[in-house]
Amino acid sequence: MQFKDVVGQPEVKQRLVQMVKENRISHALLFSELPGSGGLAMALAFAQYINCENQNDIDSCGECPSCRKISKLVHPDLHFSFPAAKIDKKAKNGWCSELLPDFREAVLQMPYLQLNDWYNFVGVENKQAIIREEESDVIIHNLSLKAYEAKYKVHIMWQADKLNTTAANKLLKIIEEPPITLCLF
Numbered sequence: 695m696q697f698k699d700v701v702g703q704p705e706v707k708q709r710l711v712q713m714v715k716e717n718r719i720s721h722a723l724l725f726s727e728l729p730g731s732g733g734l735a736m737a738l739a740f741a742q743y744i745n746c747e748n749q750n751d752i753d754s755c756g757e758c759p760s761c762r763k764i765s766k767l768v769h770p771d772l773h774f775s776f777p778a779a780k781i782d783k784k785a786k787n788g789w790c791s792e793l794l795p796d797f798r799e800a801v802l803q804m805p806y807l808q809l810n811d812w813y814n815f816v817g818v819e820n821k822q823a824i825i826r827e828e829e830s831d832v833i834i835h836n837l838s839l840k841a842y843e844a845k846y847k848v849h850i851m852w853q854a855d856k857l858n859t860t861a862a863n864k865l866l867k868i869i870e871e872p873p874i875t876l877c878l879f
């Protein structure tokens with residue numbers, strides 16, 4: 695995902711690029727969006743931009759190894775959390791890791807993914823999907839490790855308001871003083 699693939703919002707793109715140019719990338723960023731305005735797409739474009747090997751003043755190159763891996767959502771330093779639920783056969787514990795292949799596929803098909811799209815895609819139906827307490831331990835562990843190859847390790851938490859309260863409290867410290875770039879929205 696490049697900035698050019700995100701419709702409109704030139705001011706937001708400019709501010710994000712400026713942050714990189716001035717070498718003052720915040721450790722944690724909150725992307726707040728109106729439904730359908732592409733918050734997830736913007737976060738992905740930003741993750742790609744900061745790790746691009748040939749970034750210019752406007753966008754990532756889209757062609758370097760880092761861009762290719764991030765655009766396919768398979769970069770080893772790009773992590774995701776998202777609302778998950780127990781689903782027969784697919785996710786017996788309701789963990790994000792169990793549904794990660796589905797999440798990648800859903801985002802690749804629908805970069806402007808909304809919660810209902812995700813529920814329909816993965817078959818959550820009426821079950822309440824949340825980001826479970828266990829996820830905070832996984833996130834803290836992942837973020838404590840050095841990046842494999844990226845300039846910036848990135849964790850994107852999609853639909854952060856679905857975060858379990860205990861998990862949110864555990865994550866507060868790492869959000870305040872994270873060892874990496876952390877994108878939340």
Ligand SMILES: [Zn+2]
Binds near residue numbers: 761762
């Ligand atoms: Zn690139």
